[in-house]
Amino acid sequence: MRNKKAPHISVAIDCIVFGFDGSDMKLLLIQRGFDPERNKWSLMGGYVDEDESVDAASGRILENLTGLSGVYLEQLHTFGSVKRDTNERTISITYFALIDIAKYKQQLSADYHAEWFPVNNIPKLIFDHNEMVEMAKKRLQYKAALHPVVFELLPEKFTLPQIQSMYDAIYEVNFDKRNFSRKLLSTGLLIKLNEKDKMGSKKGAFYYTLDKDKYEENLFKIFSLIITPDHLQF
Template identity: 85%
Template sequence: MKNKAAPHITVAIDCIVFGFDGSDLKLLLVKRGFNPEMNKWSLMGGFVNEDESVDDASTRILNKLTGLHGVYLEQLHTFGAVKRDTTERTISIAYFALIDIAKYKQQLSHDYHAEWFPIKNVPSLIFDHDAMVEEAKKRLQYKAALHPIVFELLPEKFTLPQIQSMYDAIYEVNFDKRNFSRKLLSTGLLIKLNEKDKAGSKKGAFYYMLDKEKYNENLYKIFSLIITPDHLQFL
């Protein structure tokens, strides 16, 4: 009995890039440059070469389309519906990235016309990219509740109101200010600086920095900042 030839299946990478500008959570998109779906909004995507791993491909593709490098990038999910791509059978491995928009502003390339969109005003995307974004939002909420990795979205120094704005945006709720601050400071991950941001008021808000040593120690451990799935409140 002859062995059947292996089917031809293309492997693609799609990157969901979340950014925070100090007040709003945003998503980075590009306009697709070829048919089908030409000139429609899309995630950053490309194909895996024969001589590279999927992780290497995700880094290469993100850098090629946006100019970004050295950002936090994590594999999210594999999307393999038979007809997800109308051209040929394509399996896509989705990754998500977390960046501070201000930090990477100069690094961002405009060769492919990448643009930031507020997470609440994202246009309709090609193929199953909308489903990818929804899956990434769920992962981001999980990460924000249990791990300190979401601090990748913040600048080197930040205020408690900025952190709360970030969490409010991630969960699309308004957390109680006092409980939020108390729970956040109880993690021991923040270092208070003798410096204030007075842009919002005369009294101002103290700046904080992340304790990098404690951050690295707890990066993949369960974080004490836990949000219950039922009512999304700090315990």
């Protein structure tokens, strides 16, 4: 039996970029600049070159389209439905990124009309990109319960209201303010700083920073108190 000729299948990267602006979770989208689906909203995407790995391609594509570099990127899933791309047979490897919007606000490229949208109010996206976003949201909820990577969404120093707002936004719930703060502080994993954020009130709120050494030693301690199984969807 003769060997079949290998089919031509393109490999693409799509990046789901989550950001936190201090109160709301956001998703970074661009307007597609070519047919099909020209000018429609899309995730950051591009093709993998023959001489690069998929991880290298994800970083290159994200930087080319947005100006962002050195951000947290993690591979999510491979989408390979036969007719997912109306142009040609394309397999897409998705990555999600977590950034502090304030830190990277000035780096965004204007060339591709990149714009932040509230995660719970995004427009209809091209192809299967809405499905990708939903999967990424569930993975983010899972990671938020088990891993410190979600602190990539926060500045190095943050207040208790900021961190609660982040978790409220990730899980789309309103955690009880008093219980959340009490349980969070009881872990001993936050370092209280001798300075306040007075933007919200005259009294102000103390800044904290994460004790990363203790966090690595007690990976599940903080969220076993705060996050219940009902909140985990992945």
